[in-house]
Amino acid sequence: MGTLGYLTEVEVGHIEEAIEQIVSGDFVLEKRMMLEGTFENGKSDVSLNDIVVSRKGELHIIHFRVYVNGELLNDYEADGVVISTPTGSTAYNLSAGGPIVEPTASLIAITPICAHGLNVRSIILSSEDEIVIEIGPGRNGSKEQVYVAFDGADTVVLKTGDQVTVRRAKAYTTMMKLSKVSFLETLRRKMKGN
Numbered sequence: 001m002g003t004l005g006y007l008t009e010v011e012v013g014h015i016e017e018a019i020e021q022i023v024s025g026d027f028v029l030e031k032r033m034m035l036e037g038t039f040e041n042g043k044s045d046v047s048l049n050d051i052v053v054s055r056k057g058e059l060h061i062i063h064f065r066v067y068v069n070g071e072l073l074n075d076y077e078a079d080g081v082v083i084s085t086p087t088g089s090t091a092y093n094l095s096a097g098g099p100i101v102e103p104t105a106s107l108i109a110i111t112p113i114c115a116h117g118l119n120v121r122s123i124i125l126s127s128e129d130e131i132v133i134e135i136g137p138g139r140n141g142s143k144e145q146v147y148v149a150f151d152g153a154d155t156v157v158l159k160t161g162d163q164v165t166v167r168r169a170k171a172y173t174t175m176m177k178l179s180k181v182s183f184l185e186t187l188r189r190k191m192k193g194n
Contacts, residue, residue, distance in 0.1 A: 010178060010179075018178050021178045022176070022178070026178070027176050027177060027178050028176075028177045029174050029175070029176060029177070030103070030104055030174070030175045030176075030177050031104075031172045031173070031174055031175075032048065032085070032086070032087045032103060032104065032172060032173045032174070032175055033085050033086065033087075033106060033127055033168055033169070033172055034046050034047060034048050034085060034168075034169040034171055034172055034173055035047050035050070035051050035083060035085055035108070035166055035167070035168065035169055036166070036167055036168070036169035036170070036171075037051045037083075037148060037150060037164050037165070037166050038164070038165045038166075038167075039148075039156065039158075039162075039163075039164055039165075040162065040163055043156075045150045045154050045156075046150065046169045046171055047085075047088070047150040047151040048085065048087055048088065048151060048173050049084065049085060049087055049088030049091045049092070049151045049152075050082050050083060050084040050085065050088040050091060050092055050093060050151065051082075051083045051148065051149070051150055051164070051166050052080060052081070052082050052083070052092060052113075052147075052148070052149045052152075053080050053081050053083075053133050053135075053146055053147070053148050053158070053164065054079060054080030054113065054146060054147050054149070055079055055080060055146060055147075056145045056146050056147050056157065057145065060138075060139060061077045061078055061079060061114075061116050062077075062078065062079070062080060062135070062136070062138075062144055062146055063075070063076070063077055063135075063136030063137060063138075063144065064076050064078075064081065064133055064134060064135050064136050064146075065133070065134045065136060066081070066110065066131060066132070066133055066134075067131070067132040067133075067134070068125060068129050068130070068131055069129055069130055070130075070132075073110075073123065074120075075136070076112055076115060076117075076120065077115065077116040077117065078112040078113055078114055078115040078116060078120070079113040079114040079115075080112075080113040080146070081110060081111065081112050081113060081133065082096050082098060082109075082110075082111045082112075082113060083108060083109070083110055083131060083133075083166045084098060084101075084108070084109040084110075084111065085108065085109075086101040086102060086103045086104065086105040086106075086107060086109075087103050087173075087175075088151075089101035089103075089109055092152070093109055093111050093122075096111045096112070096113045096114075097111065097122070098111030098122045099122055099124065100187065101124075102183055103175075103183060106126075106127040106168075107124055107125060107126060107127050108124075108125045108126070108127055108129060108131065108166075108168070109122055109123070109124055109125075110122060110123045110124075110125065110131065127168045128168065129167075130165060130166070130167045131165070131166040131167070132163050132164070132165050132166075133163065133164050133166070134161070134162070134163045135158050135159060135160050135161065135162050135163070136160065137160050138160065143159055143160045144159065144160045145157055145158070145159055146158050146159075148164050
């Protein structure tokens with residue numbers, strides 16, 4: 001997982017106070033959805049923030065298709081795509097121009113990375129939807145190779161014709177909420193630079 005913490009619960013200077021809150025039981029537990037990515041060989045992994053398909057090696061766009069529940073959504077030419085949970089919406093998804101989502105919501109965001117097209121935007125889907133990303137050919141019809149990363153780690157290499165299926169994981173993460181400050185207030189402060 002990352003270290004930036006756009007919506008981090010505890011600031012560095014308040015760690016001792018946070019420990020006191022935990023010891024005294026002054027916290028609320030929140031369940032957060034996770035994503036599972038499954039490959040054609042049956043192997044899978046889970047992520048709290050995002051599953052990212054991105055180019056490997058040379059600086060060039062990759063070609064890929066995205067299917068939702070078996071129906072073609074779009075053919076993309078981009079540096080890659082971020083499939084994000086609400087918790088991950090303020091991570092790579094945000095940097096790629098995706099929406100900020102309330103962290104306990106139940107949905108999946110698809111955000112192309114530096115897409116080659118004027119009308120390519122993020123798409124918000126139900127957490128019940130199944131997303132398949134199929135890797136297209138490389139430049140001049142050559143074999144393409146891409147990375148699939150789970151929360152920025154645990155990368156897998158896919159080639160032209162390979163697919164990864166992304167869906168809501170059965171597992172979830174439980175987060176400890178210490179602050180009485182709402183998500184919107186925290187977001188407002190961060191957007192103002194406070």
